[in-house]
Amino acid sequence: MTARTLSAGRATILYDDTFLSHADEALFSPPAGAAVVGGRGAAWIMPGGDGEWVLRHYRRGGLPAKVVADIYLWPGLERTRPWCEWRLLAELHTLGLPVPRPVAAQVVRSGLAYRGDLITRRIPDTRTLAELVTRAVDTVPWKTVGTCLRRFHAAGVWHADLNAHNILVDEAAVVWLIDFDQGERRTRQDGWEQGNLARLQRSLRKLGVADASLRQGWAALLDGYRA
Numbered sequence: 001m002t003a004r005t006l007s008a009g010r011a012t013i014l015y016d017d018t019f020l021s022h023a024d025e026a027l028f029s030p031p032a033g034a035a036v037v038g039g040r041g042a043a044w045i046m047p048g049g050d051g052e053w054v055l056r057h058y059r060r061g062g063l064p065a066k067v068v069a070d071i072y073l074w075p076g077l078e079r080t081r082p083w084c085e086w087r088l089l090a091e092l093h094t095l096g097l098p099v100p101r102p103v104a105a106q107v108v109r110s111g112l113a114y115r116g117d118l119i120t121r122r123i124p125d126t127r128t129l130a131e132l133v134t135r136a137v138d139t140v141p142w143k144t145v146g147t148c149l150r151r152f153h154a155a156g157v158w159h160a161d162l163n164a165h166n167i168l169v170d171e172a173a174v175v176w177l178i179d180f181d182q183g184e185r186r187t188r189q190d191g192w193e194q195g196n197l198a199r200l201q202r203s204l205r206k207l208g209v210a211d212a213s214l215r216q217g218w219a220a221l222l223d224g225y226r227a
Contacts, residue, residue, distance in 0.1 A: 001016050001018055001090055001093070001094065001101075002016065002017050002018065003015070003016065003017075003087075003090065004016075004017045004023075006023065008024050008025055009025070010108050010109055010110065011025050011106055011107065011108045012077060012106070012107050012109070013025075013027075013104060013105070013106050013107075014082075014083060014086050014104065014105045014106075015103065015104035015105070016090070016101075016102060016103055016104070019048070019049055019050065019103050019104075020049075020103070020104060023104050025106070025108075027104060027106075027119070028055060028057075028104075028106045028117040028119070030044035030046060030055055031044075031046055031047075034046050034055075037054070038056065042056060042057045042058070042059040042070075043055065043056040043057070045122060048103065048119075048121065048122075050121070051121065051122065051124065052121075052122040052124070053103055053119050053120065053121060053122055054100070054119065054120050054121075054122045055117060055118075055119050056117065056118050056119075056120075057070060057115075057116075057117050058070060058072070058081055058082065058115070058116040058117065058118070058181070060072075070115050071113045071114075071115060072113065072114055072115070072116070073112060073113060074109060074111075074112050074113055074114050077107060080107045080114060080116055081116055081181055081182065082105035082106060082107055082116035082117060082118050083105060083107065084182075084184075085102075085105070085118055085180050085181050085182075085183070086102045086104075086105040086118060088180050088183055088184065088185070089101070089102040089120065089180055090102050091185070092155075092157065092180075095155060097151060097152060097155065097157070097177075098148065098174060098175060098176040098177065099176065099177055099178070099180065100120035100121050100122070100123055100176070100178055101120060101121045102118070102119075102120050103119040103120055103121060104118075104119045105117065105118050105119070106118075120178075123168055123170060123176050123178075124170070125170050125171045126168040126169060126170045126171075126176065127168065127169055128164065128165050128166075128167065128168055128169075129145065129164040129165075129167040129168070129169065129204075130163075130164035130165045130203075130207055132169060133164060133204060133207055133209055133214075133217070134207050134208070134209065137209050137210075137213045137214065137217055138213065140169075140217055141169060141173045141175070142217045142218070142220035142221040142224065143220050143221065143223055143224035143227075144169075144173055144175050144224060145167060145169075145175050145221050145224065146220070146221035146222060146223060146224025146225035146226075146227075147175075147224040147225065147227065148167075148175035148176075148177070148224075149162075149196075149197070149200075149221075149225055150224070150225045150226075150227075152177060153193045153196070155185070156185045156186045156187055157183065157184075157185055157186075158183060158184050158185070158186050158192055158196060159177060159180065159183050159196060160180075160181065160182035160183050160184075161179060161181070161182075161199075162177075162196050162197075162199050162200045162203075163199065163200060163203035164200065164203045164204050164207065165203070166178050166179045167200075197225070201218060204218070
């Protein structure tokens with residue numbers, strides 16, 4: 001993976017030249033008829049050079065979204081959200097962790113503000129942990145999920161929004177983590193791992209699954225995590 005940077009007008013683009021020989025702003029415009037994915041309707045599936053890619057436009061959540069849906073204060077290029085997420089994903093991919101490989105990131109600056117986009121390779125034939133749990137909780141590979149999470153935590157990876165929608169399981173029962181916006185690697189072991197797990201557990205409880213089934217599944221997840 002070789003990172004390249006180029007400027008095109010107000011836009012600055014970071015991309016992996018394994019996938020792209022050149023990049024421009026047109027790359028970040030979803031093609032007509034592209035399938036929309038993601039909870040906020042800000043991500044699209046589009047054809048890539050080696051399968052399918054996911055294009056995500058950065059949008060705010062919660063109350064701030066009603067005022068400034070997709071505008072962020074300029075912190076310097078290397079600290080923008082697309083740049084940080086692209087570089088983190090590239091680092092985790094190099095470490096062999098199951099994350100989508102980053103393709104390109106774009107930052108469009110306007111004075112003291114910016115908008116951003118990120119393109120990653122789509123992981124084929126997957127379902128979210130949330131989908132699996134609500135369809136048939138007994139078939140979820142809970143222990144494998146726990147083992148996967150332990151790998152990330154052992155590498156010091158903190159996921160800012162670890163929930164059941166950001167964990168994917170493919171047809172070979174390989175577990176993947178997605179959406180590393182605002183994630184980071186941490187060197188101190190001061191209990192953040194348990195906070196990460198607690199966030200995931202809260203998201204599972206919101207799915208409306210029977211408590212007994214969820215408790216059994218969570219116990220299996222912890223078995224895999226501790227192993």
